[in-house]
Amino acid sequence: MFNRVFVEEDILNLPRTKKILEHFKNVDHEIIHRIDDYFGRVKKPYLQKRDNLNLYIGKKRGQLVKEAPNAYGFGSDPHYYFIHSYNCIYECEYCYLQGYFNSPDIVFFVNHEEIGEEIKRLSLEVHKEKRPWFHAGEFSDSLALSHITSDIEFYFDLFKELPNSFLEFRTKSVNTKDLLKQKPLENIIISFSLSPSERTKKSDLGCPSSMTRIKAMRKVTNAGHKIAIHLDPIIYENNFEEKYEELIQEILSSVDLTKILYISVGVVRFTKDVYRQVTQNYPKSDLLAMEFIKTADGKVRYPRPIRMKILSKVKELLLKNGFKANQVYLCMED
Amino acid sequence: MILLSFAHRNEAQCFFEHFQFSPSQDFNGLWIDQSEGLGILITGEGQFESLNLLSSLLASGENISKVVNLGVAGALNSKFRNQEVYQVRTAYLALENNPQFKSFPIQQFKDLKTCDCLTSSKRILKQEIRTKLSPIADIVDRELWSLGFACSKAKIPLFSIKVISDSDDNDSKNICEEIKELAQEFSKLLLNAFLANHRKNSKGDNNQQDIDHELYQLLHDKNLYFTVSMKRKFKTLVSKVLLNKEDIKKKQLTVSISEDNSKKENALIVLANLTAELNPLRTEIEGQLNEMTRTLVKIGWTIKYDSNIEDKWISVYSKIQSSSQLHKLSKTLESFPFEDWQDVFEGKADV
Numbered sequence A: 001m002f003n004r005v006f007v008e009e010d011i012l013n014l015p016r017t018k019k020i021l022e023h024f025k026n027v028d029h030e031i032i033h034r035i036d037d038y039f040g041r042v043k044k045p046y047l048q049k050r051d052n053l054n055l056y057i058g059k060k061r062g063q064l065v066k067e068a069p070n071a072y073g074f075g076s077d078p079h080y081y082f083i084h085s086y087n088c089i090y091e092c093e094y095c096y097l098q099g100y101f102n103s104p105d106i107v108f109f110v111n112h113e114e115i116g117e118e119i120k121r122l123s124l125e126v127h128k129e130k131r132p133w134f135h136a137g138e139f140s141d142s143l144a145l146s147h148i149t150s151d152i153e154f155y156f157d158l159f160k161e162l163p164n165s166f167l168e169f170r171t172k173s174v175n176t177k178d179l180l181k182q183k184p185l186e187n188i189i190i191s192f193s194l195s196p197s198e199r200t201k202k203s204d205l206g207c208p209s210s211m212t213r214i215k216a217m218r219k220v221t222n223a224g225h226k227i228a229i230h231l232d233p234i235i236y237e238n239n240f241e242e243k244y245e246e247l248i249q250e251i252l253s254s255v256d257l258t259k260i261l262y263i264s265v266g267v268v269r270f271t272k273d274v275y276r277q278v279t280q281n282y283p284k285s286d287l288l289a290m291e292f293i294k295t296a297d298g299k300v301r302y303p304r305p306i307r308m309k310i311l312s313k314v315k316e317l318l319l320k321n322g323f324k325a326n327q328v329y330l331c332m333e334d
Numbered sequence B: 001m002i003l004l005s006f007a008h009r010n011e012a013q014c015f016f017e018h019f020q021f022s023p024s025q026d027f028n029g030l031w032i033d034q035s036e037g038l039g040i041l042i043t044g045e046g047q048f049e050s051l052n053l054l055s056s057l058l059a060s061g062e063n064i065s066k067v068v069n070l071g072v073a074g075a076l077n078s079k080f081r082n083q084e085v086y087q088v089r090t091a092y093l094a095l096e097n098n099p100q101f102k103s104f105p106i107q108q109f110k111d112l113k114t115c116d117c118l119t120s121s122k123r124i125l126k127q128e129i130r131t132k133l134s135p136i137a138d139i140v141d142r143e144l145w146s147l148g149f150a151c152s153k154a155k156i157p158l159f160s161i162k163v164i165s166d167s168d169d170n171d172s173k174n175i176c177e178e179i180k181e182l183a184q185e186f187s188k189l190l191l192n193a194f195l196a197n198h199r200k201n202s203k204g205d206n207n208q209q210d211i212d213h214e215l216y217q218l219l220h221d222k223n224l225y226f227t228v229s230m231k232r233k234f235k236t237l238v239s240k241v242l243l244n245k246e247d248i249k250k251k252q253l254t255v256s257i258s259e260d261n262s263k264k265e266n267a268l269i270v271l272a273n274l275t276a277e278l279n280p281l282r283t284e285i286e287g288q289l290n291e292m293t294r295t296l297v298k299i300g301w302t303i304k305y306d307s308n309i310e311d312k313w314i315s316v317y318s319k320i321q322s323s324s325q326l327h328k329l330s331k332t333l334e335s336f337p338f339e340d341w342q343d344v345f346e347g348k349a350d351v
């Protein structure tokens, strides 16, 4: 999976680091002072993730938990994301990570205790009257490599002590082995991003198929865990309504609707930089066939009537199929 | 012409023997083999020399379709061995042994082992510097990044084949001596790798199929006239339409053109048809907006709305010359269904 592994000298002897290195016994690993001395210092082309991926293991410094942008999550409670990893082994054509870091290399941060302390401070001191949400997977897929990072257990233990706070693990993977070892908690939600099968094949390169993800959702709900679904990003196609109808049917034939805490709906959108990267990295992708415009906030999107139509049609389909209005939230971002 | 760039003449010696190069009359330092469509440029060693010479040549008007850089390189990756041949995937730069941010992706042949190259402003002779720079790239040279810079500005594809000339921690004198002694051998390895690969399709050559598509013939159709900006729009639309509909025929775009129209009007129809192929939903939405403003247009008003169909405004313009005209116009305006208009932008109208 990785060509080379680089480890920060400070954390080399941590049991967690050693456990990760166990997985890569046959890969050269080199000791470095700081990840920042190399990661992102030179522009490493994004598509090198296909055949030249390195792994960095180190300590997250600076702000460990960050306030999420408006309209980020479900409900009106405060939302935060924490950073325990950078980059992803999958290759979704629309992924915003391709314009975010200057390298596709994977970074694991292993100082979860410090991240946990900050989460506790925000939960117990800053927002003790509220029910804050913490999201994993803002800069990575939170389950895809969880068998290597072994961090799931740590966060389950942490949130057991924080019953008023929520944790969301967001994923496109079906790597649920470590997760299924945990006793479900009311305040931990596993959210799966889904698209119609054909779209997944075309745009979610290297990811598990939609059906496999739905099967994983069933396993997770059968084990008693709460789940959420992201129908995001929706990419317009002439018959998108039929495709989403089919997808909703597939979900409901596998998963009990009442086990789905919420379902978010969002239309494909990019920052200017990510859009440029998509056109460079995937010039032949049919996702570029639609017309995109640059809106006042600098984002690149479909024109308003088209994205509003998509949102309202998909919401209508969800309601028609039995979802409650308060289960559905639209990522408007306007 | 395919331009082969070398830092030193002795790296190119086997190419001079194999092909029939003669000095160019127009550009000092350039040799050309007309029958093979090849050129050789000896840039000299170092990032400034190579940048200077290649940029000047590319700007001189010589018809160069691609550049292939060939030469020796030192190994930073301890697994690389002398006389191994690689092609480069990415060119990085280090100034005074400090890696710089900007890099250039290099085009690739199909069947050569790949590595990354760091162009260094200094010769790297100490193991400690190799260790420091080895996380960035596998090999080190003195020119490639500069050639990448020149080619990216000129939008000319650049390839690079390197042979490993020093993989050990030797002192400078020995390395230079050894490279000189083995120059012929290195040049032969480069020639063989070039001959084995340059006629095969490279990984980057995949746009030809699109350019050959029959839709592009419309640009030369005698019944159509495209202005420069219309041509640009046409090409953008066609490239997008072909992402989804490779089997589209030019007849589909020209059914509605007519001899009664001017050639430019017909070209506009073709553009509108392309837009409709690409985005039927947008065409329908615009149809709806146009339908709402039809009566206003009919009585001579000039109507504009956001061409991106993003903002909900509508602008109306009319010259008023009498009070009865004013009265009539204000009545028409009062009955304009502005809420419906806004609904279209909110995706509520049924399209």
Ligand code: SF4
Residues within 6 Å of the ligand: A087, A088, A089, A090, A091, A092, A094, A095, A096, A097, A139, A140, A141, A172, A207
């Ligand atoms: S799974 Fe998420 S993080 Fe990974 S490539 Fe896809 S969009 Fe990006």
